[in-house]
Amino acid sequence: MGLGIKRLDSLKLGIDPVLTNLAQRYENPAFVSNLILPDVMVEKQTGKYPIFGKESMMVYETERALKSPVKEMPVEDWTFGSFNLKEQALETTIDHLEEESARDIIDIETYYAESLMDSLLLGKEYTAVQMLTNSTSYAAGNVTTLGAGSEFTVDTVDPIEIIRDSMEVVRSKTNQLPNTIVLGHPTFVALQSNPKILEKIKYSQIGVVTEDLISAMLSNQSNKVVVRVGTGMYHDKLTNQFVDLWGDVVVMAYNKKNGSSVSKYEQSFGKAFVKTGYPVVKRSLDRNEILKYIASFLMYGHYITHNEAGYLIKNTVA
Numbered sequence: 001m002g003l004g005i006k007r008l009d010s011l012k013l014g015i016d017p018v019l020t021n022l023a024q025r026y027e028n029p030a031f032v033s034n035l036i037l038p039d040v041m042v043e044k045q046t047g048k049y050p051i052f053g054k055e056s057m058m059v060y061e062t063e064r065a066l067k068s069p070v071k072e073m074p075v076e077d078w079t080f081g082s083f084n085l086k087e088q089a090l091e092t093t094i095d096h097l098e099e100e101s102a103r104d105i106i107d108i109e110t111y112y113a114e115s116l117m118d119s120l121l122l123g124k125e126y127t128a129v130q131m132l133t134n135s136t137s138y139a140a141g142n143v144t145t146l147g148a149g150s151e152f153t154v155d156t157v158d159p160i161e162i163i164r165d166s167m168e169v170v171r172s173k174t175n176q177l178p179n180t181i182v183l184g185h186p187t188f189v190a191l192q193s194n195p196k197i198l199e200k201i202k203y204s205q206i207g208v209v210t211e212d213l214i215s216a217m218l219s220n221q222s223n224k225v226v227v228r229v230g231t232g233m234y235h236d237k238l239t240n241q242f243v244d245l246w247g248d249v250v251v252m253a254y255n256k257k258n259g260s261s262v263s264k265y266e267q268s269f270g271k272a273f274v275k276t277g278y279p280v281v282k283r284s285l286d287r288n289e290i291l292k293y294i295a296s297f298l299m300y301g302h303y304i305t306h307n308e309a310g311y312l313i314k315n316t317v318a
Helices: 002-012 017-025 096-102 108-132 159-174 185-192 195-201 211-218
Strands: 039-042 046-051 079-084 086-095 143-145 180-184 226-230 233-236 241-244 249-253 270-275 280-285 291-304 310-314
Touching: 017 108, 017 280, 046 270, 079 291, 086 096, 086 108, 096 108, 096 291, 108 270, 108 280, 108 291, 159 195, 159 211, 159 249, 159 310, 180 185, 180 211, 185 226, 211 226
Parallel strands: 039 270, 143 310, 180 226
Antiparallel strands: 046 079, 086 291, 180 249, 233 241, 249 310, 270 291, 280 291
């Protein structure tokens, strides 16, 4: 009884610690944009971040003579951008009769909290994909739109060579090969039946095109490439159909920490800035304690921090 009263008191304050903890651990494996735009946790809603250039590739005069001062790196080699995070929120209502009827079947609070989180993460993924499939997010020369006869669905086309050539463009501008690649689901399906790729793997034990096999083709000892397929979809209200989030694209990037969160000072093609403490789940009751309101909140913003460190291939399917 005592614990129940304490929890009810905490609910009146708004934040539900149990549901918030669940939300902060919740993941949807279909959403893969964090591979290209890794999360950076920040304490404030606004702030600055480094925009990376060629400063780490410069050969500076560093030799110091006896009793001479240390040579200084020119400050103009460093530039900064500003981030301004936006809060995203969704709410649902539970009637006490609905909760009572579901008591022996599911934990309805957890079910609704996870549903809200799924919708918020879908919005985060959608926003990221819109940025990552937009040619203006990349440096000049870092976008290829495949024309008729050069798509991955054409038998004579070697997609691996096209992807390798794109990786070399990034290396020529950043001194780093991309180490993260997201394939749109239609692109991956095309790769699975491409004769050139099937020829490359015919002596492999698996004999089927997988993410790991594509990763092995594109990796070397000093650059392990993580390859994921973006299988997420969203419902288009206008057409009443489900649509692939990623479509027929290849998105690649260099991130200093492959496949994990980074700090805002670590080199990466882009970042997803997320305010510390989010996501948050709040819960409240109406005055008669008949209706229960559960609201979930995210606060984030997507930013490109080194536009030469990414590459986009579009129209991979005829």
